[in-house]
Amino acid sequence: MLNDKLKTQASCADDFDSEAITVTEARQRILSRITPVLATEKSTLYTSLNRVLAQDVISAINVPGHTNSAMDGYALSADDLPQTAPNQYSVIGTAYAGRPFEGQCRAGQCIRIMTGAAMPAGTDTVVMQEHVEKTSETEIRITPGHKKYQNVRQAGEDIGKDSIVLRQGHTIQAADLGVMASIGIGEITVYRRPRIAFFSTGDELRPVGDTLGTGDIYDSNRYSLHGMLSQLNVETIDLGIVKDNLEDLQKAFRSASSEADLVITTGGVSVGEADYVKQIVEEMGEIHFWKIAMKPGRPITFGQLGNAAYFGLPGNPVSVMTTFYQFALPAIQRLSGQADRTPLTIEVICTSDLRKRAGRFECQRGILSYNKSGQLTVCATGKQGSGILTSMSRANCLILLDDECDGIEAGDSVTVQPFSTFL
Ligand code: AMP
Ligand code: MG
Numbered sequence: 509m510l511n512d513k514l515k516t517q518a519s520c521a522d523d524f525d526s527e528a529i530t531v532t533e534a535r536q537r538i539l540s541r542i543t544p545v546l547a548t549e550k551s552t553l554y555t556s557l558n559r560v561l562a563q564d565v566i567s568a569i570n571v572p573g574h575t576n577s578a579m580d581g582y583a584l585s586a587d588d589l590p591q592t593a594p595n596q597y598s599v600i601g602t603a604y605a606g607r608p609f610e611g612q613c614r615a616g617q618c619i620r621i622m623t624g625a626a627m628p629a630g631t632d633t634v635v636m637q638e639h640v641e642k643t644s645e646t647e648i649r650i651t652p653g654h655k656k657y658q659n660v661r662q663a664g665e666d667i668g669k670d671s672i673v674l675r676q677g678h679t680i681q682a683a684d685l686g687v688m689a690s691i692g693i694g695e696i697t698v699y700r701r702p703r704i705a706f707f708s709t710g711d712e713l714r715p716v717g718d719t720l721g722t723g724d725i726y727d728s729n730r731y732s733l734h735g736m737l738s739q740l741n742v743e744t745i746d747l748g749i750v751k752d753n754l755e756d757l758q759k760a761f762r763s764a765s766s767e768a769d770l771v772i773t774t775g776g777v778s779v780g781e782a783d784y785v786k787q788i789v790e791e792m793g794e795i796h797f798w799k800i801a802m803k804p805g806r807p808i809t810f811g812q813l814g815n816a817a818y819f820g821l822p823g824n825p826v827s828v829m830t831t832f833y834q835f836a837l838p839a840i841q842r843l844s845g846q847a848d849r850t851p852l853t854i855e856v857i858c859t860s861d862l863r864k865r866a867g868r869f870e871c872q873r874g875i876l877s878y879n880k881s882g883q884l885t886v887c888a889t890g891k892q893g894s895g896i897l898t899s900m901s902r903a904n905c906l907i908l909l910d911d912e913c914d915g916i917e918a919g920d921s922v923t924v925q926p927f928s929t930f931l
Contacts, residue, residue: 570664677847705768775823804894
């Protein structure tokens with residue numbers, strides 16, 4: 509039904525392509541073709557941030573290693589806590605973090621204890637120093653109302669001996685470095701970073717620093733790509749600008765695919781253009797598909813060049829970024845050996861009207877913010893053309909509008925993907 513309407517109505521037919529596949533299908537096809545980099549290397553904790561674990565990390569010890577105090581205070585036995593009237597205790601020694609009290613605590617006694625100090629024999633409960641009354645140099649008074657085992661951290665309550673702390677495929681975060689240090693691990697096995705080669709194609713492109721002639725533009729895509737890639741766990745190879753001619757392109761593709769695990773190019777994949785990119789990839793390798801029902805970014809190529817996977821992203825600067833996030837990013841994550849994860853999206857109220865036609869997926873650029881009543885809302889960044897790159901720099905999220913959606917009215921709920929969740 510929808511397809512018939514789209515084919516016959518001129519306004520819709522402009523954007524409709526019966527050969528186009530859906531975004532979900534495209535993503536599935538891409539992921540099924542990506543083989544993770546299996547090579548591994550050793551990495552010390554200092555160099556492991558954002559790397560992907562090629563092993564499970566198992567703890568040989570309990571953390572904490574001994575039951576210890578969570579507070580500065582006085583340790584005693586729970587059986588000896590005052591029940592109905594205040595009790596008097598003699599302070600028979602002090603336990604410091606790293607300097608335990610070696611003696612035994614008996615009824616009517618307590619031990620001065622510092623945060624992190626091992627619980628002395630005969631104690632299992634800590635009363636905070638603010639909750640006791642010091643009656644002499646060696647005596648304190650405690651009133652009723654304390655709970656058994658309070659203010660005590662049990663041995664192994666964070667990490668149990670022999671437990672798996674982090675799994676293979678996990679991307680190492682700041683906290684993980686601390687966790688691994690806490691179990692005494694200073695070196696781990698990680699996957700080699702994927703190598704990603706990229707270049708821009710187009711006769712009109714000039715590098716930053718050149719003077720522009722009539723019809724020339726600066727090559728901005730390589731910088732957006734460099735920025736997006738630099739935030740990931742990858743090595744990059746920037747091959748510059750390549751002119752739209754068979755020889756230069758062949759040379760660039762040959763060198764890119766011999767050096768990299770993934771090649772990304774921008775431009776030269778539009779219908780009607782000198783079709784070199786498609787031709788070369790077909791000659792040198794294989795194209796898996798060609799068109800995706802998505803705006804911006806419909807003409808995109810995914811394929812294989814020798815051992816390297818290949819993305820031919822559109823030339824339009826916004827399309828480069830949206831297609832990168834929708835397709836290249838999950839592919840790079842798979843390539844890196846990362847365990848699959850569902851991208852984090854949230855449902856929020858949209859405060860703008862959004863124009864959209866049914867029949868394709870759209871990524872509009874949005875700004876997430878809190879309104880006066882503290883509710884998280886999103887508004888569009890304004891003009892949404894695929895050449896309006898400032899719409900990306902003003903945005904902090906993508907508004908994801910699925911194929912069936914035929915427009916949004918202010919007040920409707922929409923799905924957004926915050927940029928911060930891309931990493
Ligand atoms: P193409 O896909 O090569 O037809 O390019 C589509 C549009 O994107 C054209 O207006 C190009 O001039 C523009 N474009 C292509 N590559 C780049 C680039 N590297 N930087 C900025 N704009 C580009
Ligand atoms: Mg071009």
